[in-house]
Amino acid sequence: MKPKMLLAAVFALSSMAGLAQAKPIEAVASFTVLADMVQNVGGDHVHVTSLIGPNGDPHAYEPTPNDAQALKRANLVFVSGLHLEGWLDRLIKASGYQGQPVVLSNGIKTRSMEEDGKRITDPHAWNSAANGVVYVRNIISALQKADPANASDYQAKGEQYIQQLEQLDAYARAQVQAIPSDKRKVLTSHDAFGYFGDAYGVTFLSPLGFSTETEASASDVAKLITQIKQEHVSTYFFENSSDPRLVKQIADASGAQPGGELYVESLSPADGPAPTYAQMFRYNVDKLTAAMKGN
Incomplete structure (x- = not known):
């Protein structure tokens, strides 16, 4: 085989190997x-x-x-x-x-x-x-x-x-700690923010447990409405991946005002406000702290 042809063959084989490795x-x-x-x-x-x-x-x-x-x-x-x-x-x-x-x-x-x-x-x-x-x-x-x-x-x-x-973890701590502890209370659709609450010092109330497939009894809902009134929880949020109707009913009965939508178990589409995990986390921090500050 001629030298040029040999070089060409070697180059071709190495290129094919590179493509295989690049998969x-x-x-x-x-x-x-x-x-x-x-x-x-x-x-x-x-x-x-x-x-x-x-x-x-x-x-x-x-x-x-x-x-x-x-x-x-x-x-x-x-x-x-x-x-x-x-x-x-x-x-x-x-x-x-x-x-x-x-x-x-x-x-x-x-x-x-x-x-x-x-x-x-x-x-x-x-x-x-x-x-x-x-x-x-x-x-x-x-x-x-x-x-x-x-x-x-x-x-x-x-x-x-x-x-x-x-950096986001430090940001969340700083934002929440600037809010008086008695104001760090929020109503959400289901109990999905417990790790957030434990880490940053926020109390989350919700009519449903850890799963959106659980159901709230009438007595549980009544107790929650009473608790919201007693503890002066002023804001409620619904979640992008769950039905907002129950939390809205509780808010209407308790006087809590809407704070908007949170992203808890899934991201938004690419053109939404939370298309990545980092953006989702910061978006939730900003929404929650703005509501707790009364903005």
Whole structure:
């Protein structure tokens, strides 16, 4: 073979090898908050599919045949865990996915409550930015294990992202601490802000428990209305992924005024106010603190 032809052949083979190496990891995340986190760490090395789209409710989600196909193609599957994605086991079985999902809440100090005589774990851990850092560290570890060749990239992007979340954590503390403690009370659709409340010193009242699929009894609603009046809770919020009717009824009966919409279990569409986890977190902080300040 002539030297020029040999060089051309070597170049062609190396180019094909480069293309093969450049094929991104196929990652599936259960909902948009996790998908955004994985994309921030993975960058161009990862192609992320979110099973639940913007404004979706992970409690009441019904998987589709397309979801099974996405899992079948996946190299990695990311879930929050803590019994949030109760529909996932049957989806994995239907898809034929052979791996173990990466549970991003591993390492979180969980909170729980009594509900119908049972101790239930709160699954909404990402609503504290400090917990978001734990999620990101678990993502870094999983991607490095799956793709050691790009481990340094995942570490660098992950650490940069962690710095951003740590800044948001400090921002939330500063904003809330500027408000008198007796004013840090808010009514929301369901009990999804417990980790936020514990981390930053806010009391959240809600007619529903940890899941949007729970139901509030008439006596529970009456007690909540009385509590809101006694504690002078002045503002209520509804959530982008749940039905606002019950919380509006309670607000009407108690005199609480609307504070707007919060993003708690899913991001907004790209043209909305909360298209990324970082933007969602800051948006919620700003909305909540403005309401508690009476603005």
